[in-house]
Amino acid sequence: MRHVGLKARMAVVGSLLFAFYAVAAVVLLAMFGEGVLPLVLVGSVLFVGVQYKIGKWAALRSVGAEDLPEDKYAQIHQQVEYLSTDMGIDKPRLMIARMGVPNAFAVGRKAAGTVVVSEELLRRLEPDEVEGVLAHELAHIRNRDVVMMVLGQGIASIVAIVAQWAVLLTGDNDLADFFLAIVVGQIVQLIVMVFVLAISRYREYVADSDAAAEVGGEPLASALKKISRGSDRTGDSAIDEQVSALCIFGEERGLLAKLFASHPPVEKRIERLRQ
């Protein structure tokens, strides 16, 4: 049985998210009557579906991703072809973008995935390290991590909206009620997202271990090490304004940063990959 730890954690977090959603649905039913149940269910599915579609489109557009030319990057296409077959998924669309930093990410689902790599990543890493990164991203697609995050954020947003309206509709509609509704909505979303982000951090470890099973742990560990070392220096990323605020060892390394991080610390990932 694959990823028993992940399945157990997903059962716990999934139950919690369902409980949050159920409470929100009950509040809506109490406010508007049982007749709104079909509307609530259809609306929830539509809400998450639109978030998924817009998210994928926005992510690719925001970095200006273009198709990775097969003639120029034949080796990468071959690596992904091989890894995809081995992992039992369709070969995802491969794209390249200039992001100002070494980076790669996956969007989409198992049958319609896209992996984007940055030019800076391809310049800085050796071919075997790039393969480690690609294996990690393919593992995200195989494990449906993107879909799970969209679902988690969707539930958090729905619960937050319901909390907001519950505060508004039970108040006197004065200024304090409007203010309180906004604040409560944001706080509720933060609370639900703590659980979603906790599972996201674990999913990173799982994707790392899947990548290690395919190509060994050292290439990905070496890639992470190289990039985290590079973030200490002001290199080619200095030209990008966005990058100045992005360093791994930046200002927010306290408890809050750990609680709301979607990724575990790079040092821990490297340590696990090398174990």
Added chain:
Amino acid sequence: MDTRTVLAAVLGVGLGLLLLLAPGSVLTVQTAGRLPPDRSGEYGTDGDGSATIRRLVRAVGVALVAGGLYFGWQLLSA
């Protein structure tokens, strides 16, 4: 004392301080699942967003603290 106004004051200041002290964390929460977590940062990290967006988050934080203090002042002067 109006409970809702007390809550507006306390929670407003609390959330505002969070936005002021940890804008990157708030951005991670808002963008997770909407944009891939790796999108704006270096590989294997959370992107903290651009300096402009962080300033915007901090500005919202200031507004929330100001709002919370206003409702607090209203309570005390009532």
